[in-house]
Amino acid sequence: EAGVTQFPSHSVIEKGQTVTLRCDPISGHDNLYWYRRVMGKEIKFLLHFVKESKQDESGMPNNRFLAERTGGTYSTLKVQPAELEDSGVYFCASSQDWGPGQVFMNTEAFFGQGTRLTVV
Amino acid sequence: AQSVAQPEDQVNVAEGNPLTVKCTYSVSGNPYLFWYVQYPNRGLQFLLKYITGDNLVKGSYGFEAEFNKSQTSFHLKKPSALVSDSALYFCAARPIYNQGGKLIFGQGTELSVKP
Numbered sequence: 001e002a003g004v005t006q007f008p009s010h011s012v013i014e015k016g017q018t019v020t021l022r023c024d025p026i027s028g029h030d031n032l033y034w035y036r037r038v039m040g041k042e043i044k045f046l047l048h049f050v051k052e053s054k055q056d057e058s059g060m061p062n063n064r065f066l067a068e069r070t071g072g073t074y075s076t077l078k079v080q081p082a083e084l085e086d087s088g089v090y091f092c093a094s095s096q097d098w099g100p101g102q103v104f105m106n107t108e109a110f111f112g113q114g115t116r117l118t119v120v
Numbered sequence: 121a122q123s124v125a126q127p128e129d130q131v132n133v134a135e136g137n138p139l140t141v142k143c144t145y146s147v148s149g150n151p152y153l154f155w156y157v158q159y160p161n162r163g164l165q166f167l168l169k170y171i172t173g174d175n176l177v178k179g180s181y182g183f184e185a186e187f188n189k190s191q192t193s194f195h196l197k198k199p200s201a202l203v204s205d206s207a208l209y210f211c212a213a214r215p216i217y218n219q220g221g222k223l224i225f226g227q228g229t230e231l232s233v234k235p
Contacts, residue, residue: 035225042124055220059222093223113163
């Protein structure tokens with residue numbers, strides 16, 4: 001079974017440019033999450049999709065960030081225009097379970113290898 | 121605000137010695153607790169989890185973790201460290217009420233095991 005795949009693995013862009021990150025979750029996983037780790041800090045939640053719907057986007061830093069998950073399969077995270085502080089490692093994760101009241105069959109999220117974004 | 125703390129940025133251990141990587145949490149309710157490991161140039165890899173039940177949980181690669189509710193801690197342990205255990209370790213908590221499954225992570229602890 002293929003794991004969570006992220007593209008690209010590295011991206012170096014200039015301030016003001018646009019970058020789009022892509023995440024392919026594990027097939028059949030309804031839940032897709034984006035996280036970010038700024039150098040040396042904790043990994044922070046950005047947003048959560050359930051299928052194609054945004055369930056929670058409370059962690060998105062500002063309106064320069066736009067996430068989509070068309071058709072409930074892969075997801076993209078676009079940063080436009082990029083700023084220096086956007087540099088970091090962006091992780092995507094997917095899982096099958098969700099929500100209180102359900103029987104948790106698989107309670108861990110599976111992560112991709114991350115995209116290292118450097119804005120110069 | 122809910123948070124997870126890993127008080128040590130780095131832990132150094134000699135091969136063959138026991139290791140402990142500390143984690144405490146401040147999350148409402150009875151969160152699920154996780155440990156993930158990131159090897160160089162790799163993604164986050166699940167190690168183990170605590171949901172309920174026995175306070176000592178066993179995971180991958182000989183790791184285990186001890187849940188202590190009164191101290192709100194979930195320390196990662198291994199009886200005998202290997203050089204190949206050198207990696208970045210993250211503790212995470214998952215609030216279980218109306219939070220959609222998102223994880224709250226600590227800042228990570230770099231484990232270095234020397235021969």
